[in-house]
Amino acid sequence: MDERAALALLDRELDPVGDDAAVVDDLVVTTDMLHERTDFPPGTTRYTAGWRAVGASLSDVAAMGAEATAAVAAYAAPEFDPEELLAFVRGASDVCERVGAEYVGGDLDGHEEFTVATTAFGRARDPLFRSGARAGDIVCVTGTLGRSAAALTLFERAAEDETPPAEADRALERANELFRFVPRIDAGLALASRATAAMDSSDGLARSLHQLGEASGCGFAIDSEAIPVDDALDELTTGEGGARERATTFGEDFELVATVPDDALADARAATDVPLTPIGSVVDPEDGITIDGRDLEDRGYTHG
């Protein structure tokens, strides 16, 4: 491979507007590495870690409008506790089962920090990309935003010295539940033939819109009141506007952000049980990316 080809490849590696997964023939492939320090707060069970790590890769498959076929995981830890490993494999298998994929195992590796690398595969006849949004399309998000922000608040609360043990246990249980999201394969399939562009919201809504805008060459006009803020985040965040702000920028939520032509929206919503909420519209690039008429900054979660 010559320098230019290598640079182009590297560009794709580093390019924040690259798609969520690579496409080889009709096969969609994506890989992620997560590790304890940045991705699994103290109190995350290994079951949740297995579910969430494999789910993150399945979410990228969903963002491509693909069926999920299978996933593998490489599990690295300082020691292999059979119960922890079993819990991890169960979480990984259960999230696969929820979206009709098969968990087909992986690799074990000794490592100082608990680290998981996951790869998921899918098939797409008609893959969805980040480019393709056109002025006039409706911007939608699946499910709710802010689950992970709410989970983080609960993990932190559980870790505080002044939290009574019983309350800490409840907080951890709920945080783990919130951390185990269902990858939006079903919604992705409903959007595949109908949306013009899509990606997942793992970097936060604000950053996702900037990435879609860059890939599609468009702007967005978002209505903050329309953003489906998760009830748990609303309940856990005090102060006016706080929950909405966190739901917009926090990220790590693995919902889909998609642009859909106005006349295809009803069909898309009818084709999936997953709530598909319109939050604004695609505008010309010179109109920028705005929320309630003000500039929406490109900030959000930066993956560690």
Added chain:
Amino acid sequence: MDERAALALLDRELDPVGDDAAVVDDLVVTTDMLHERTDFPPGTTRYTAGWRAVGASLSDVAAMGAEATAAVAAYAAPEFDPEELLAFVRGASDVCERVGAEYVGGDLDGHEEFTVATTAFGRARDPLFRSGARAGDIVCVTGTLGRSAAALTLFERAAEDETPPAEADRALERANELFRFVPRIDAGLALASRATAAMDSSDGLARSLHQLGEASGCGFAIDSEAIPVDDALDELTTGEGGARERATTFGEDFELVATVPDDALADARAATDVPLTPIGSVVDPEDGITIDGRDLEDRGYTHG
């Protein structure tokens, strides 16, 4: 998933006689995690690391008798030096190109230790498994054994204080060359319809034979003189029998160990440019696993 299914899955995760890759329909999938401390000795270039890490997964695809389709890598390091990253991507791309696969990028992650997780996939109409060897079959290995053992000797020599700088540079260059193996996709395809069982030799010949023996329910009678010891290892190892012993147990070589019916061997050898060397034969399980008539112990490389 119930406990029994989870345990069966976990068994597959941990089972040393599990196959080199998982098979989902006609898709062959395999994942590996490598890291600096155990897999990349000081002096390993990032080009070599990219080649070798992706090559290790492609070797598992080869062991299944599959065509190689594509590979991805998650690259984790404390910082992202563009030159190092570019070199890594080039190595990863070049090894893919050598076997007709496509390198389709991956993920970047901040991590204290340089760590790489690779996933390769391929297609197999008629996958080869570790089970299937029958008494009377010929045991063959591709290429030569001992390349990685020789490379390690050279990496160590380069790191010694008394080694003159020019000699250290030459040692490192040669060590890196030896570390960059060609995954045996071509030989795997030649063996696919002809061999009865196969796996790669990454845990060393001795351990591979024990794993094949366990999966197939057979023994082996190996002739040590027939083992194709790599010239570099012969040259670098002093002391009688030393090179042969290291070639048998050291591992990390990524050759294929296959069992082929006597009447299919000539065809298999004619179907690939890769040398396919007979080193012994498959025997009944009660005859055990022997080399020159003595028990061949189950020892070799244990992946860190």
